[in-house]
Amino acid sequence: MKKTPNYKNQVRIYGAGGHSHVIKEVMRINGYEILDTFDDKPEQVHHASKNVAIGARENILNFPHEGAPVIIAVGKNSERAEISExxxxxxxxxxxxxxxxxxxxxxxxxxxxFAGAIIQPNTVIGKHVIINTGASVDHDNIIGDFAHISPKAALCGHVEVGEGSHVGVGCVVIPKVKIGKWCTIGAGTIVLKDVPDYATVVGNPGKIIKIKKHD
Structure with a gap:
């Protein structure tokens, strides 16, 4: 009988920019061995990245899909979503x-x-989400797949953040507000009311300045 490899405390990292180094540090602190690092553009990676292999985008058939689990270490939400596909x-x-x-x-x-983040009771966070340094996600929040809650952002209770949305540095979202999918909430914005899909919101109080086109 073929033995199943044991990848306990081993991980592979997809992405070799600055964001990936934060993830690598977290994993090493947690006792993980970083087996491989991949990037779709290995010639353009962060200056501290070493021994980076070509990613799957141009090498889909030969990419080693099987193996130790992966973390997609890419900061841009749409790219994380695409890579996961x-x-x-x-x-x-x-x-x-x-x-x-x-x-x-x-x-x-x-x-x-990341370091110093707080996630309170009954909150549900989706796949491939970034909860960044010092972010506060209060009780009963729902955070959709591929979203990014930036450093020092504060989400009060019963907040919803849709798929792929980016809540900028130092934002405040009051209770029971719903932010749609693929929105951009600018740094320092105070969100006082619901935000529709694909909207960009900035300011205090937050105002919609653009609705992005989408397929």
Missing amino acids: FLNCNYEKAIHQSAIISPTSKIGEGTVV
Whole structure:
């Protein structure tokens, strides 16, 4: 009988920019070995990245989909979503030891939670989400796949953030507000009311300045 490889405490990283180095540090603190690093443009990676292999975008048939679990270490939400579509891998989470996470919250595969972040009870966080440094996600929030909650952003209770939306640095979202999918909430914005899909919101109070075109 063929033995199934044991990849306990081993991980592969897809992406070799600055964001990937934060994830690698989290995983090393947590006792993981970084087996491989991949990038679709290995000649343009972060100056500190070493031994980067070509990613799957131009090498889909030969890419080693099987193996240790992967974290997609790409900061741009739409690119994380696209990469997850063509990879056929298992995924790992990256959760910094200093993050405070309620045991009643749920965190999807591939999601990363950085230093000092807080996730309160009954919150549901989707797949491949970034909860960045010092972000506060209060009780009963719903965060969609591929979203990014930036450093020091504060989401009050019963907030919803749709798929792929980016909540900028230092934003405040008051209770029971719903942010649609693929929205951009500018840095420091105070969100006082619901935001429709594909909208860009800035200011205090937050105002819609653009609705992005979409397919």
